[in-house]
């Protein structure tokens with residue numbers, strides 16, 4: 001589903017990603033873990049070209065998106081993204097937040113888009129909030145709307161960048177539960193997270209990044225009990 005080959009990314013002189021090669025198969029759930037500043041967000045953003053790699057190649061399904069000839073606007077709808085700070089449209093109610101892109105980008109008519117949105121709101125447990133504006137929602141509710149909005153484009157891949165890091169503790173579970181059910185539905189997912197319990201339970205693989213290098217690609221049971229690298233061991237010792 002996703003293939004990455006010799007990916008490098010620099011911001012000016014700062015080399016942030018160094019020679020990352022990996023593959024994420026259809027239905028895989030990957031938890032991306034590592035210290036602050038290790039390049040986790042940059043890696044995720046490269047996967048949908050929100051950041052343009054300095055060198056290397058990325059394929060989404062058969063399409064090499066790093067080939068300048070590829071129209072990224074055609075590929076991007078396949079990839080949903082959820083951010084730490086939700087990024088909902090503040091001037092639109094929940095329903096319009098969800099229907100906006102399907103109508104605008106996919107040309108779906110309003111009635112159909114509304115129906116899809118209501119079904120998705122039900123899925124994330126917010127069917128009674130369709131007419132509410134973001135400012136009236138809790139953080140956990142906002143994040144569930146953001147997930148529903150991403151799903152409305154029927155993506156093949158979902159990328160999450162610390163989706164629960166901005167939430168009050170009591171709201172973390174309601175968001176993780178939605179992500180867990182999405183994982184169980186077979187969605188291909190890459191999730192930057194500090195929720196080690198979630199990573200251990202839901203992920204098929206753990207990527208450990210440090211200083212821009214992908215140091216581990218390890219099943220969670222092994223990663224958390226017996227990491228391959230000293231660096232990962234030191235990181236886990238600090239946080240667990």
Ligand code: ADP
Nearest residue numbers: 011014016034035036037038039040041042043
């Ligand atoms: P993480 O998500 O693991 O905390 P990031 O990918 O956000 O790490 O950042 C990795 C490094 O790249 C950091 O040193 C950060 O300051 C730098 N960086 C990230 N985005 C930019 C940018 N747009 N311009 C310059 N430097 C950046």
Ligand code: MG
Nearest residue numbers: 040041042161
């Ligand atoms: Mg980050």
